[in-house]
Amino acid sequence: MTLSRRGLLTGALGLSAAALAACGKDDDSSSSSTEGADAKTLTLWHYEGPTSAMGIAWAKAIEIFKTKHPGVEVKFEEKSFEQIQQNAQMILNSDSAPDILEYNKGNATAGLLSKQGLLTDLSDEATKRGWDKKLSSSLQTTAKYDEDGIMGSGKFFGVPNYGEYVMVYYNKTMFDKYKIAVPTTLAEFTAAMDTFVQNKVVPLAVGGAEYPAQQIFYELALSKADRAFVDDYQLYKNKVDFNGPVISYGATTFAEWVSKGYIAKNSAGIKAEDMGVSWEQGKFPILISGSWWYGRFAKEVKNFEWGTFLFPGNTLHPGSSGNLWVVPEKSKAKALAYDFIDITMSAEVQNLLGNNGGVPVAADASAITDAKNKELIENFNKLVTGDGLAFYPDWPAPGYYDVMVAATQGLINGSKTPQAFQDEIAKPYNENLADLGK
Amino acid sequence: MTLTATRASTSRTPERVSLRERHPARFFILALLLVLLLLIVAPLLVVAINAVKSPADYAANGPLALPHHLYWQGIVDFWNRANFGLKLWNSFITSIVVAVLGVILSVFNAYALGIGRVKGRLWFLVFFLIANLLPQEVLVYPLYYLSKQVGLYDSLWSVIIIFTVIQSAFGTYLLTSVYTEFPKELLEAAAIDGAGKWRSLWRVVVPVSRPTLAVLFTFFFIWTWNEFFLPLIFLISNDNQTVPVALGVLQGDRMMDATTTSASALIGIIPAMIFFLIFQRTLTRGIAAGAIK
Numbered sequence: 001m002t003l004s005r006r007g008l009l010t011g012a013l014g015l016s017a018a019a020l021a022a023c024g025k026d027d028d029s030s031s032s033s034t035e036g037a038d039a040k041t042l043t044l045w046h047y048e049g050p051t052s053a054m055g056i057a058w059a060k061a062i063e064i065f066k067t068k069h070p071g072v073e074v075k076f077e078e079k080s081f082e083q084i085q086q087n088a089q090m091i092l093n094s095d096s097a098p099d100i101l102e103y104n105k106g107n108a109t110a111g112l113l114s115k116q117g118l119l120t121d122l123s124d125e126a127t128k129r130g131w132d133k134k135l136s137s138s139l140q141t142t143a144k145y146d147e148d149g150i151m152g153s154g155k156f157f158g159v160p161n162y163g164e165y166v167m168v169y170y171n172k173t174m175f176d177k178y179k180i181a182v183p184t185t186l187a188e189f190t191a192a193m194d195t196f197v198q199n200k201v202v203p204l205a206v207g208g209a210e211y212p213a214q215q216i217f218y219e220l221a222l223s224k225a226d227r228a229f230v231d232d233y234q235l236y237k238n239k240v241d242f243n244g245p246v247i248s249y250g251a252t253t254f255a256e257w258v259s260k261g262y263i264a265k266n267s268a269g270i271k272a273e274d275m276g277v278s279w280e281q282g283k284f285p286i287l288i289s290g291s292w293w294y295g296r297f298a299k300e301v302k303n304f305e306w307g308t309f310l311f312p313g314n315t316l317h318p319g320s321s322g323n324l325w326v327v328p329e330k331s332k333a334k335a336l337a338y339d340f341i342d343i344t345m346s347a348e349v350q351n352l353l354g355n356n357g358g359v360p361v362a363a364d365a366s367a368i369t370d371a372k373n374k375e376l377i378e379n380f381n382k383l384v385t386g387d388g389l390a391f392y393p394d395w396p397a398p399g400y401y402d403v404m405v406a407a408t409q410g411l412i413n414g415s416k417t418p419q420a421f422q423d424e425i426a427k428p429y430n431e432n433l434a435d436l437g438k
Numbered sequence: 439m440t441l442t443a444t445r446a447s448t449s450r451t452p453e454r455v456s457l458r459e460r461h462p463a464r465f466f467i468l469a470l471l472l473v474l475l476l477l478i479v480a481p482l483l484v485v486a487i488n489a490v491k492s493p494a495d496y497a498a499n500g501p502l503a504l505p506h507h508l509y510w511q512g513i514v515d516f517w518n519r520a521n522f523g524l525k526l527w528n529s530f531i532t533s534i535v536v537a538v539l540g541v542i543l544s545v546f547n548a549y550a551l552g553i554g555r556v557k558g559r560l561w562f563l564v565f566f567l568i569a570n571l572l573p574q575e576v577l578v579y580p581l582y583y584l585s586k587q588v589g590l591y592d593s594l595w596s597v598i599i600i601f602t603v604i605q606s607a608f609g610t611y612l613l614t615s616v617y618t619e620f621p622k623e624l625l626e627a628a629a630i631d632g633a634g635k636w637r638s639l640w641r642v643v644v645p646v647s648r649p650t651l652a653v654l655f656t657f658f659f660i661w662t663w664n665e666f667f668l669p670l671i672f673l674i675s676n677d678n679q680t681v682p683v684a685l686g687v688l689q690g691d692r693m694m695d696a697t698t699t700s701a702s703a704l705i706g707i708i709p710a711m712i713f714f715l716i717f718q719r720t721l722t723r724g725i726a727a728g729a730i731k
Contacts, residue, residue, distance in 0.1 A: 077675065087674075094591050094674075273696065277496070300498075303498055
């Protein structure tokens with residue numbers, strides 16, 4: 001019942017998006033930096049757990065805000081991701097809109113809302129307060145949206161506090177057992193996996209039923225790609241050749257990894273959560289996934305030593321800024337909201353985020369005390385300075401996530417050839433391009 | 439159900455009982471039923487096991503292992519984090535008001551349609567049936583704009599009004615078919631005794647159909663309790679949320695916290711289960727009574 005309801009919901013939301021767009025357009029508001037400075041309350045929503053890196057850092061930010069604005073009451077509410085994901089349009093179009101909230105980055109979320117005029121343009125504040133200096137260009141990609149709601153250029157509609165990227169988590173104890181060194185090239189990496197296969201250990205924990213498998217495919221494709229490819233694929237700068245060297249290398253190598261036994265055939269039905277738990281249990285030596293696991297692994301893995309390294313040989317990696325602070329157009333305390341964002345970008349809050357296993361966007365790596373967290377952040381800084389964030393494979397088109405999941409599942413259980421995979425993911429991508437008129 | 443069944447079998451003649459007990463197929467069926475029961479209870483058990491497991495234990499041994507020691511912190515943490523007492527109260531108030539109003543509205547409608555035999559009642563019924571089959575998603579945007587207009591967006595009253603109407607659409611449909619079979623003699627007798635329409639509704643129709651009404655009441659309560667989608671949309675403030683909406687707080691963008699989620703699921707279903715246990719007897723009686731004797 002619930003399942004079918006949700007399915008229908010997507011359709012219903014899609015249909016009414018147009019209707020909402022018409023109501024939401026309201027561009028005459030004069031957004032100056034003092035608007036709402038005299039407000040007595042700041043209603044603030046986010047959906048991070050209280051013990052997560054972001055939850056801890058933002059609790060501190062609220063504290064700092066209170067000392068700086070003694071007369072202002074902060075009304076903080078922890079929301080569910082789903083409630084924000086599904087209802088943001090309706091909430092931000094009503095009088096129940098908060099003054100500032102965490103919202104999901106991307107064309108279908110922040111982009112769509114900015115296009116409908118529901119979000120405040122933060123460009124002036126970003127230059128005045130120096131947020132644009134603190135955020136590198138690939139982090140700004142997800143903060144800026146043009147008039148069609150497409151990310152990458154245009155105005156600032158959100159400010160990210162943290163980043164995320166895909167890396168390789170490995171079980172040191174198992175690596176030591178088979179005397180495998182940390183690989184630095186793709187060849188060494190495959191050789192390491194060969195050793196595990198020879199010893200009857202499946203090397204990779206993969207969740208084929210959700211996002212992890214497509215990120216491995218994308219990681220492989222990126223090993224043959226440059227920034228121009230990413231711009232073409234994600235920002236529609238030029239047409240992407242789905243039979244070209246980049247994507248076909250990703251698809252064939254992924255299929256090869258399956259046939260060589262690096263990826264178990266039954267992982268097509270595994271969810272991300274189960275993938276993580278199986279790795280935590282020491283059933284697989286390697287897990288290729290995002291930094292969002294980091295804090296949890298640090299807290300929960302007790303039975304073995306582990307470490308991380310960037311996917312060997314790649315300069316580009318899946319990753320992006322985290323979710324955004326956005327200020328609704330209906331916010332009654334815009335100036336206070338800008339002050340709050342400014343506090344979250346301060347060194348104190350950013351370093352706190354980093355010390356709790358998060359990936360801050362503007363931290364001072366030398367201020368991070370924990371050695372492991374430092375490694376995580378240094379790797380991220382390396383990526384960002386090298387312009388190495390390539391976003392995620394499912395971003396370019398609406399509904400592309402499910403296409404990607406189904407296509408990689410086909411590769412894992414062998415029901416699809418790499419060629420069939422390429423054709424399958426090309427079609428919706430090109431249809432979306434046509435819809436956008438590109 | 440089981441209670442009535444066993445009572446019925448003991449009242450049968452003795453030889454039939456012994457014959458039934460000896461039959462080997464009975465053991466087979468019993469075993470089959472046990473397996474079925476286990477299959478149905480298994481998910482609940484997994485939830486219960488993980489609810490009292492520490493996250494590290496879950497990470498090390500997976501979801502199916504028994505917990506090493508009982509860990510109540512997950513439940514306590516969730517309770518405090520979600521301010522769960524308030525959510526329980528919100529859910530209870532919403533469900534009970536909807537159940538009461540829904541039953542009353544259904545009785546009025548069904549009395550007019552089933553006993554009063556209003557003109558065009560078939561079309562009314564078709565209308566109610568369609569209203570029943572309508573997916574809630576279709577209603578979302580109209581209801582959203584309406585509730586914003588009358589200032590009920592982000593208020594428990596919006597949910598109460600919506601569900602009273604939705605539930606009574608089903609109630610009207612069901613009760614009308616019950617009332618069309620209502621014995622004419624009773625109503626005629628009441629009319630001869632001088633009872634008007636209002637009086638015969640409260641003194642004759644409602645008391646006689648009380649078992650059915652109790653079933654409706656219980657269903658309305660549990661259905662409303664479990665509703666997720668519309669409350670998610672209409673109850674924006676944390677202070678107004680109901681239990682199923684509050685459970686969603688734990689589901690992150692890419693992360694889920696399996697042990698705390700289990701803990702929350704457990705304390706989320708317990709009230710509905712208690713309610714069901716309390717009213718289980720009225721349910722079986724209501725169903726067993728079929729309609730009216």
